[in-house]
Amino acid sequence: MATTIIETGGLTRSYGDICALKPLDLQVPEGEWLSVMGHSGSGKSTLMNLVGGLDRPSAGSLMVGGEDLLALSEDGLARFRREFVGIIFQQHHLVPYLTAVENVMLAQYFHSVPDEAEARSALERVGLGHRLKNRPGELSGGEQQRVCIARAIINSPKLLLGDEPTGNLDHKSTVMIMELLKELRAEERFTVVMVTHNQEVAAWGDRTIYLDDGVLVREERTNS
Amino acid sequence: MVAVKLIPQLISWFGIVLVLLRGFPGLRSVVTTTSISGFAIGVSGAFFMFRSLPAAIPFGAVKSALGVSFLLLWGISVAAIYRSTGRRVTISSGARLVNTSIGAGTGAVLAGIITGLVCACRISGTDGNFPKLLFLVLIAGILTVIALAVEKRLPASLTVSPSGMLTAVVALLLFCSSSSLRLDLFSPLSMKVMKGVHDFVHQFMESVLIPDHLFVRSVVWGYIGLLFGKEVGFWGGMIIWFTPAILIALAINFQRLPSVAHIRQGARRRKLLADAIRNKRMLLITPLFSLAIFAAAAYQSSFPSVEYWDPKPEPVTASPSGEIFIPKKGEINLEDGKLHKYLFKQEGKEARFFVLLSPAGQLTVDLDACAICKPDGYGQAEGSVICYYCKTLIPLDTVGKPGGCNPVPIQFTEKADGVAIDGMTLLNAWSSTVRATARVKEGGK
Amino acid sequence: MxxxxxxxxxxxxxxxxxxxxxxxxxxxxxxxxxxxxxxxxxxxxxxxxxxxxVRKYGANLIVIPESARLDVGSGGLNFGVVSEPAYLPQRQVEDALNKSGLKVERSFHLRGAMHWKDSDLMVEGVNFADIRRLFPWWQLKGRWPAAGETVVGSDLATRLKLKPGDTLELDGKAQTLRLRISGIVSSGGEEDGLLFLALPELQQALGLDGQLTLVRLMVTAGKDSLKKNAAELQLLLPSAKVNEVRQTARTxxxxxxxxxxxxxxxxxxxxxxxxxxxxxxxxxxxxxxxxxxxxxxxxxxxxxxxxxxxxxxxxxxxxxxxxxxxxxxxxxxxxxxxxxxxxxxxxxxxxxxxxxxxxxxxxxxxxxxxxxxxxxxxxxxxxxxx
Structure with a gap:
């Protein structure tokens, strides 16, 4: 029986009158690949932000990796994010004036000390050994997403969060990215929480939960 | 009143307790009790010493204690820098001892005793009574408790290495002693350096090494003259003063980072490195802070807030027979134990001198200049006169005796109603003294 | 990294x-x-x-004999008014200056009349080295005079139609001087109407050895105000009058x-x-x-x-x-x-x-x-x- 890495109890997040996430109870065992599906505005991104320590819940309890995120200070949350979480964004969010290697090194800088050799090998691992010195503007969407993945895993996070990582990619690139993530998970054994509205992408996970209007409506296991 | 006079000392005491508490984590109670009891021992020890012995002895004792602690810091700093170069020095048993409760207790007691002595000296220099001293111990106790509370609130990452702790404690001790004139170490130190250089160059000149002064070019004389200035003493003193703290900071800076090559996971490897670097930086804070305190002590010593009794020289004239007569009573009472300065001018020549009643009840007439320094003159402070140029304190008992930086004594005849000095003798003594001291200053011409 | x-x-x-x-x-x-x-x-x-x-504008203190009535502010020096000229002993002024310990530049002046042809000329004896240092704005056509030479103020030169190279014969009370004109000087002030020669020569010619009519001083502005300097100097020179020429500096x-x-x-x-x-x-x-x-x-x-x-x-x-x-x-x-x-x-x-x-x-x-x-x-x- 694997230990639980994410445990929420009555987790709620409201913005003024709008309740983005109704009280939610969720457990994620360590090493699981959880897909979160729902329409836009269904609260799936809110859930991801809460779990990643980017946002604070309005009510309820939230334990991630043994840390009570509600008890952490602002700087404590930042420490939690850099040591525990890696995030892949739909828009990549690479720093435009830094090369691929430097974008990875930026994550190392916030975590501890920059180490160029390690950043290079991380990029080689995601198959970008030939584009180390290119700026994001010179890379294709798939390549940018791979830089984003290298950056997310460089600090060996326990938890990898994906916010529609393939939302802007064509089918071929999507498959490549998902294959890559699967491979990396096998090696690094991190837990994945991936938000998507794409059924096909969700199917890569072990389990899928469906959110609608901030409420967990359905949950299903994938057989793979 | 007492508390105001002792503000620098009490601040130092607070700092010392704080540093000791940080330096011996986990030994809070030991450090607290031993340091405050040390303080009490120091205060009462000083009290009894002042009661039973002449004032010079307790002052001397405290000064030597301070000097020894500074020398200890020197020793430790040299050992630390030596060790940081990677060589093994067998001080590990000593280092182990430092972290036991015995080591912590001893250190705290010693620091407490010295601080207590310094504080007591500061009061007892004028008058010491028991309630005042009790009050002092009480304040120190309260400060200790405050320090205990403050220390708990300091960030945990702010650690202190044993050598850093020693640096800070010695710096604070020297800072709190620098405000009392008779305990100050920096000015005597720079004076010693100046005199040392002076004597050395003198010997060098006298001996065969430079056969004849005529061979020395005037440019060279200019440089040799530099060696005799106050600046040499000052800068030499500065070097000796700051080196130990700098060495200890360097030793910490040279510390090797932990070997991380064997750790496979990059993130963990980097994390270890980053933590080690941060830790090192935190350890550096105390020695660097101590440097600032050392600087403050040196500043306080160079520009003491003590006010000197320094009357404006009274012009005097000689009688036709060439005799200067100064009456004992009149506008100025010669026998009030204060320094009385006079200025004698004749035919374009002038001489400054003073008359002083020594504690032994003997009148003495001296030039307002010594045989070594530039004639900047003297001022009077509690129990001594000070040479303004080299900041040497000369006890009142020895004023009137020749030698060193003592004022140059002048022959005089004491009469029932005053003192009589021969004008020519005075002028000659002044010009020969001043010429001798100016010669080296102005490059030997 | x-x-x-x-x-x-x-x-x-x-x-x-x-x-x-x-x-x-x-x-x-x-x-x-x-x-x-x-x-x-x-x-x-x-x-x-x-x-x-301030230095360029020249003297900031002037010393004149006590009895001479001179209007200092305008700088005009009308000999007609002074019935009996008074003089300053040069030695006394020098002593006072040395004693005062002030840092000063000085220029000694002696003014007198000498007879040329049918008229009297106003002649001033100066040390040309001092003049060149203290009054750098004086413009000279020709060169500064050597012994036995003189420079003439530009107005006077025009009036008497003198030019460099001419020789003048001047009668003084004690001596007659033969002087060659070495240059024409113009300062834009009253100096343009004067004739200048070396101070000792004039003193001899007038029989006024060691006497002066005016001393111009340039005190370097130090911590003390000029007023104080003047007062100090006045104490040392009881027989003279020390005046400030302050206008330029204040402006x-x-x-x-x-x-x-x-x-x-x-x-x-x-x-x-x-x-x-x-x-x-x-x-x-x-x-x-x-x-x-x-x-x-x-x-x-x-x-x-x-x-x-x-x-x-x-x-x-x-x-x-x-x-x-x-x-x-x-x-x-x-x-x-x-x-x-x-x-x-x-x-x-x-x-x-x-x-x-x-x-x-x-x-x-x-x-x-x-x-x-x-x-x-x-x-x-x-x-x-x-």
């Missing part, structure tokens, strides 16, 4: 990415700090300049004060406008880079660490602007002093500290608002693009 070096690299990359904006900010900062530096340099050189100007000081005030006002205006333009540009930059800031925070940078990066950028701009400002400011100062005061400004190295300080202060002050925005920015919202 060290964190600090990485931080520097990051800052440089970010600045290089927005070249236009970086250059604009640099120009503003350099402009402001260069103006402050230039004004500072000019105004500090001005102090010395005024002292020099120069007043002018300097006004110029300084003007400079301070201009500098203040420039600094305020530069500061606000820095603030404006910085806030636009921070607004544009919201996503970047959010990303840095999402990656685990604390609010302080992220702010440090942006403060570092501002500080870098400040330092570069300060260096450029110092260099540029020195050039401006040089230009101003060359064109306005026709003198060269000094090279004052410690002003680099001031220009650096001004530029850094502006850059950081201008960034306070934007930095608060950086500090507060919420990563979730900024990443969503709000």
């Amino acid at each position: 060290h964190r600090r070096r990485w931080l520097l690299q990051l800052i440089l990359r970010a600045l290089a990415h927005r070249k236009g904006r970086t250059l604009l900010l640099l120009a503003v900062l350099a402009m402001a700090s260069s103006l402050a530096t230039a004004l500072g340099i000019v105004s500090s050189s001005m102090g010395k300049r005024v002292a020099e100007e 120069s000081e007043g002018l300097l004060a006004k110029v300084k005030l003007l400079m301070i006002m201009v500098t203040a205006v420039v600094l305020v406008s530069a500061g606000s333009s820095v603030a404006g540009t910085m806030s636009t930059t921070v607004l544009e880079r919201g996503k970047e800031i959010g990303l840095m925070k999402a990656m685990g940078g604390t609010r302080w660490e992220v702010m440090l990066i942006f403060c570092g950028e501002a500080a870098m701009l400040g330092v570069l602007g300060g260096v450029a400002g110092y260099l540029f400011g020195s050039v401006i100062a040089q230009f101003i002093t060359r064109t306005v005061f026709s003198a060269s400004a000094e090279f004052i190295p410690w002003f680099s500290g001031i220009s650096l300080g001004v530029s850094l202060f502006l850059a950081l002050l201008g960034s306070v608002g934007p930095m608060i925005a950086v500090f507060k920015l919420d990563p979730v919202r900024s990443l969503r693009g709000e």
Whole structure:
């Protein structure tokens, strides 16, 4: 029986009158690949932000990796994010004036000390050994997403969060990215929480939960 | 009143307790009790010493204690820098001892005793009574408790290495002693350096090494003259003063980072490195802070807030027979134990001198200049006169005796109603003294 | 790689990415700090300049015999009024000056009348070396006289139709002198109507050995006021009258004060406008880079660490602007002093500290608002693009 890495109890997040996430109870065992599906505005991104320590819940309890995120200070949350979480964004969010290697090194800088050799090998691992010195503007969407993945895993996070990582990619690139993530998970054994509205992408996970209007409506296991 | 006079000392005491508490984590109670009891021992020890012995002895004792602690810091700093170069020095048993409760207790007691002595000296220099001293111990106790509370609130990452702790404690001790004139170490130190250089160059000149002064070019004389200035003493003193703290900071800076090559996971490897670097930086804070305190002590010593009794020289004239007569009573009472300065001018020549009643009840007439320094003159402070140029304190008992930086004594005849000095003798003594001291200053011409 | 070096690299990359904006900010900062530096340099050189100007205007104290009634302010010296000329013994004046210990430049004058052809000429005996030092604005056609020579004031020369090379025969009370004219001098003042010869020659010719009618002194303005100096000197010279010639110095000081005030006002205006333009540009930059800031925070940078990066950028701009400002400011100062005061400004190295300080202060002050925005920015919202 694997230990639980994410445990929420009555987790709620409201913005003024709008309740983005109704009280939610969720457990994620360590090493699981959880897909979160729902329409836009269904609260799936809110859930991801809460779990990643980017946002604070309005009510309820939230334990991630043994840390009570509600008890952490602002700087404590930042420490939690850099040591525990890696995030892949739909828009990549690479720093435009830094090369691929430097974008990875930026994550190392916030975590501890920059180490160029390690950043290079991380990029080689995601198959970008030939584009180390290119700026994001010179890379294709798939390549940018791979830089984003290298950056997310460089600090060996326990938890990898994906916010529609393939939302802007064509089918071929999507498959490549998902294959890559699967491979990396096998090696690094991190837990994945991936938000998507794409059924096909969700199917890569072990389990899928469906959110609608901030409420967990359905949950299903994938057989793979 | 007492508390105001002792503000620098009490601040130092607070700092010392704080540093000791940080330096011996986990030994809070030991450090607290031993340091405050040390303080009490120091205060009462000083009290009894002042009661039973002449004032010079307790002052001397405290000064030597301070000097020894500074020398200890020197020793430790040299050992630390030596060790940081990677060589093994067998001080590990000593280092182990430092972290036991015995080591912590001893250190705290010693620091407490010295601080207590310094504080007591500061009061007892004028008058010491028991309630005042009790009050002092009480304040120190309260400060200790405050320090205990403050220390708990300091960030945990702010650690202190044993050598850093020693640096800070010695710096604070020297800072709190620098405000009392008779305990100050920096000015005597720079004076010693100046005199040392002076004597050395003198010997060098006298001996065969430079056969004849005529061979020395005037440019060279200019440089040799530099060696005799106050600046040499000052800068030499500065070097000796700051080196130990700098060495200890360097030793910490040279510390090797932990070997991380064997750790496979990059993130963990980097994390270890980053933590080690941060830790090192935190350890550096105390020695660097101590440097600032050392600087403050040196500043306080160079520009003491003590006010000197320094009357404006009274012009005097000689009688036709060439005799200067100064009456004992009149506008100025010669026998009030204060320094009385006079200025004698004749035919374009002038001489400054003073008359002083020594504690032994003997009148003495001296030039307002010594045989070594530039004639900047003297001022009077509690129990001594000070040479303004080299900041040497000369006890009142020895004023009137020749030698060193003592004022140059002048022959005089004491009469029932005053003192009589021969004008020519005075002028000659002044010009020969001043010429001798100016010669080296102005490059030997 | 060290964190600090990485931080520097990051800052440089970010600045290089927005070249236009970086250059604009640099120009503003350099402009402001260069103006402050230039004004500072000019105004500090001005102090010395005024002292020099005072010197150029010549004597600031004059000593005249007690009984002589002279109108000092106008400088006019009408011998008709003085029925019985009084004299100052030269030795006495020299002694008094030595005793007073003042730092003075002196010029001794003896005025008297000598007979030439049918008329009396006003003749002044001076030491030409002193004249050249104290009255540098005297213009001379020809050359300064040697022994047995004389220079003639330009008005007198025109009136009597004299020219260099002519020889004059002058009758004094004691002697007759044959003098060759070596040059024509013009000062724009009463000197133009006089004839000048060496002091000892005139003293001999008039039979007034060691006597003077006027001593002009140039006391270097020290700590003590001129008034005090004059009073001191008066004590030592009981038989004479010591007067101040203060006008020129006072005017120069007043002018300097006004110029300084003007400079301070201009500098203040420039600094305020530069500061606000820095603030404006910085806030636009921070607004544009919201996503970047959010990303840095999402990656685990604390609010302080992220702010440090942006403060570092501002500080870098400040330092570069300060260096450029110092260099540029020195050039401006040089230009101003060359064109306005026709003198060269000094090279004052410690002003680099001031220009650096001004530029850094502006850059950081201008960034306070934007930095608060950086500090507060919420990563979730900024990443969503709000």
